[in-house]
Amino acid sequence: MLTKRIIACLDVDAGRVVKGVKFLDLRDAGDPAELAAAHSRAGADEIVLLDISATHQNRGILLDAVRRAARQLFVPFTVGGGIRSLEDAAAVFDAGADKISINSAALADPALITRIADRYGSQAVIVAVDAKRLPGENGARWEVRSAGGRRPTGRDAIEWVREAEAHGAGEFLLTSMDRDGTGIGFDCELTAAVVNATSIPVIASGGAGGPEHFVTVFQEGRADAALAASIFHFGLNSVGELKEKLRAAGIPVRWPC
């Protein structure tokens, strides 16, 4: 049976992991290459490295981190943050990424999705969508935000995912701006709405505070995968422990790996 994926996310700033670093007894918890390998050994199905500063000054540092992380990683490896062109994407692929994640640049120029997909295949293009719930009584609606969630775009999240899929997106990384960092659980309504609107896989993100939230987002949100950035902040030591709990709840997971 196709399993639900648990994806470990490393937020990297100037070449160092800045979130989700409370990992076992690693001495140098902030090194992306070391953490990526450790997450993979602990059972993560994929690794995502997000360059949260994503400035051009840091580009070389990012590529070096990608190269070092990729060398010892034999599970799918996604890199995102500041990819604005086919050339940016090519540099990241050449450094060893299997997929890239684009967000603001895809909103500004949806044809970028197509250009990267034409060269590397749709499976290599993740479109990250940051969605914020709109107030109103006519059913739930979400607006897409860009620039790391800071800038409202006026675009409806459901319309945007349909458009992005038509342009060749291979997966969505869907983050609820309302839930991100709250620990009260994923926005299952948002996740299910996006799952219903598209045929490609949806990775849920934002709001996880415990293993039960992953169970809910897979069952009610019907997510294909869930992103765990700061899993180690809620009392679990590894992705493996999370997977054991998911398996006990009847969620199909890759375990043991």
Place this chain on the structure above:
Amino acid sequence: MIAIVDYRAGNLVSVKKAVDHLGFPCEITSDPGVVERAEKVIVPGVGHFAATCALDDSGLRAAITNAIARQTPFFGICVGMQWMFEASEEAPGVRGLGIFPGECSHFPPEVKAPHVGWNQIEIKDGSRLLRGVPSGAFVYFTHSYRAPVVAGTVACCEYGGAFSAAVERDHLFGVQFHPEKSGDAGLAMLKNFCSL
């Protein structure tokens, strides 16, 4: 030297990285001469079946066919494996190698396509490629078309019905999933091939 055939279909860095990691000399190449002289040939590939047309146009198809005729071990990955069949619904009229009979087809509408993620494979005894890999192992897939189960199928996967996850005949091997992205199980298969 192992030739990893570059026909502009996606990213070959991961395959090379895995072979490098296993300690076997390899080279990414689009030169038919290099492919013909190689000790082993890997044809990776992601994306569209039509991309294999580039193999015909560049002389790579002839080089690969000649290498296969001289018993050079051959390994097709993903679209590279689909190319070992006769054809694919994805690109009607594009000819595969026809090593295995039948046509690749799209997943049925009851299941989500593409099939992305880790799924289990059921392995038949006696495969050289899959030696040491337990049946039920998890491997990483990403594809929208699947190859039928044939006499040469050595591993099946279930998703909207059974399809060929791995095929094998003599010195010819193919896998639908990505061994370079399938953790220890995938590395074990790559090592089996590289050690032939």
